[in-house]
Amino acid sequence: MNISMPKACISCTHYEPTGWEEDELCLYESHQLGDIPTRTQIGKCNKHHKQAFCTEICAGFENDPLIDVVEVRNRPASVPHQEVLI
Numbered sequence: 050m051n052i053s054m055p056k057a058c059i060s061c062t063h064y065e066p067t068g069w070e071e072d073e074l075c076l077y078e079s080h081q082l083g084d085i086p087t088r089t090q091i092g093k094c095n096k097h098h099k100q101a102f103c104t105e106i107c108a109g110f111e112n113d114p115l116i117d118v119v120e121v122r123n124r125p126a127s128v129p130h131q132e133v134l135i
Contacts, residue, residue, distance in 0.1 A: 056118035059103035062111045063096040066103065074124055076104050091128065100128045 054060035072089035079086055090103040097109065106123040 051115055051117045053117045053119055054112075055104070055121040056106065056110060056112070057103065057121055057123075058092065058094065058101045058105045058107075058110075059090065060112050060116050060118055061094075061109075062113060063094050063109065064092050064101065064103065065095060066090055066092040067100075068092075070102075070128075072102060074126060076124065102128055 058064040059066075068091055069088040070091045071087055073087075075086045075089050077086040077089065091100055092103060093099075094101045094107075094109075097107070101107075102124060104121075104124050105127055106121070112118050
């Protein structure tokens with residue numbers, strides 16, 4: 050049985066998580082009434098050598114063959130002060 054994950058940095062073989070950052074474009078949904086998520090996982094893209102939010106999408110995406118990827122909408126903006134990875 051394969052795992053399904055979004056086709057974004059979080060499921061890319063080049064992505065290495067490094068922590069969490071405040072993110073005004075946080076895409077996570079809250080599971081608690083009244084809670085508004087404000088932080089998104091951030092990491093290093095070892096292909097582009099840049100910081101990236103786990104919810105970003107780029108043309109260099111490569112997934113593990115054991116992961117079924119699901120198409121998702123890209124973020125409207127990349128990590129602040131970084132160029133878009135596409």
